[in-house]
Amino acid sequence: xxxxxxxxxxxxxxxxxxxxxxxxxxxxxxxxxxxxxxxxxxxxxxxxxxxxxxxxxxxxxxxxxxxxxxxxxxxxxxxxxxxxxxxxxxxxxxxxxxxxxxxxxxxxxxxxxxxxxxxxxxxxxxxxxxxxxxxxxxxxxxxxxxxxxxxxxxxxxxxxxxxxxxxxxxxxxxxxxxxxxxxxxxxxxxxxxxxxxxxxxxxxxxxxxxxxxxxxxxxxxxxxxxxxxxxx
Numbered sequence: 001x002x003x004x005x006x007x008x009x010x011x012x013x014x015x016x017x018x019x020x021x022x023x024x025x026x027x028x029x030x031x032x033x034x035x036x037x038x039x040x041x042x043x044x045x046x047x048x049x050x051x052x053x054x055x056x057x058x059x060x061x062x063x064x065x066x067x068x069x070x071x072x073x074x075x076x077x078x079x080x081x082x083x084x085x086x087x088x089x090x091x092x093x094x095x096x097x098x099x100x101x102x103x104x105x106x107x108x109x110x111x112x113x114x115x116x117x118x119x120x121x122x123x124x125x126x127x128x129x130x131x132x133x134x135x136x137x138x139x140x141x142x143x144x145x146x147x148x149x150x151x152x153x154x155x156x157x158x159x160x161x162x163x164x165x166x167x168x169x170x171x172x173x174x175x176x177x178x179x180x181x182x183x184x185x186x187x188x189x190x191x192x193x194x195x196x197x198x199x200x201x202x203x204x205x206x207x208x209x210x211x212x213x214x215x216x217x218x219x220x221x222x223x224x225x226x227x228x229x230x231x232x
Contacts, residue, residue, distance in 0.1 A: 013116040016057070016109075023059060025093055026071040026208070032059055032087060032117050055153070056086035056110035062150035062178035064207040065216040067093040069176060070147070075099030078144040081168055083131070083161065084151035088114035091147075095123035099145070104131040133160040142170030149178045158187040162195050165221055175221035180214035188219060196224040 018033035035057040067090045070080075075098030082091040082103045087110065091103035095118070103114045103126060111128045118126045131137065146168050152158055165175050179185040181204070192199040204215035 013109075013112045016113075018113075018116070021059065023064060023067075023089065024209070025064065025067045025089075028071065028096075030067075030089065030092065030121050032089065033113070033120070034058060034087060035113075053153075055150075056105060056107050056113065059087055059089050060150045060180070061207055061210070061213050062180050062216050063087075063089045065205065065218065066090045066147055066149045066176060066178040068208055069218065070094045070099070071097055073097060073099075075101075079142075079170070080145045080147065081140070081143040083133070083146065083148040083164055083168075085114060086110055086149070087117060088126070088128075090149055091126055092118050092121050092123040094145075094147075095126040096121065101125070102127040102129055102143075104129040106130065106132045133164050136164060136167055140168050142173060143168050144170055144173050146173065146175040147177070148175075150180060150182075151177075152179050152182050152185045152188055155184060155187070157184060158191040161188070162191040162197065165192075165197065166195050166223075169221075169223045171223065173223060175219075177219040177221065179217050179219070181217060185217065192219075192221055198222045198224070 016035040019036045021032050021034050023030045023032055070090055070093050075094060077098065077100055080094045080099040080101045082088060085091055085103040085105045088103040091101045094101040105111055108130060111130060114128050146165055148161060151161060169175060189199050200220045202218045204217045206213055206215050
């Protein structure tokens with residue numbers, strides 16, 4: 001798979017018997033197809049081998065908040081990378097708003113879902129990429145905007161995510177990391193500062209119009225001055 005892969009509705013994804021969920025993002029309706037039962041997708045052997053849990057199979061509130069932020073921007077061809085994209089709502093919204101967007105995950109099933117949904121939501125320019133944060137490819141280059149929604153589940157995730165931000169942020173790039181207040185998220189800011197990244201946490205909020213559910217923190221991360229002049 002290459003960064004130039006383009007979405008095609010994948011018949012293989014239909015094995016999950018996906019159901020439609022309509023998600024409103026700043027007045028625009030996105031029709032996302034999600035597997036109906038996340039728990040039914042759990043593979044105990046995959047978890048024992050590599051801690052794989054199918055978090056990808058839902059569109060979480062953090063993804064909606066991040067998508068709302070992106071929908072308020074003009075991408076103007078800027079490069080955007082979504083890390084741990086799951087079904088990729090932020091990346092799909094970004095592609096619809098002019099970003100040169102890439103959705104990435106380490107689960108091929110997730111990327112199959114991204115292709116399936118991108119093709120149904122006018123995001124035909126969206127690229128997909130299979131990426132394991134522990135062994136990232138050397139050809140990613142620098143992105144103007146790097147985003148991640150609800151990816152801080154385990155103790156080691158904060159350091160791994162920061163490592164990816166250091167690797168993928170352009171010299172003047174910005175990262176937006178959304179989290180619903182998970183316990184492991186407290187390790188993210190210290191990990192950023194240890195890597196000389198500047199991090200600011202915005203006031204938590206719910207998706208627009210929501211009256212219940214978790215309030216989402218969004219961390220804004222920028223690289224140090226030492227990044228200036230780094231090749232893309």
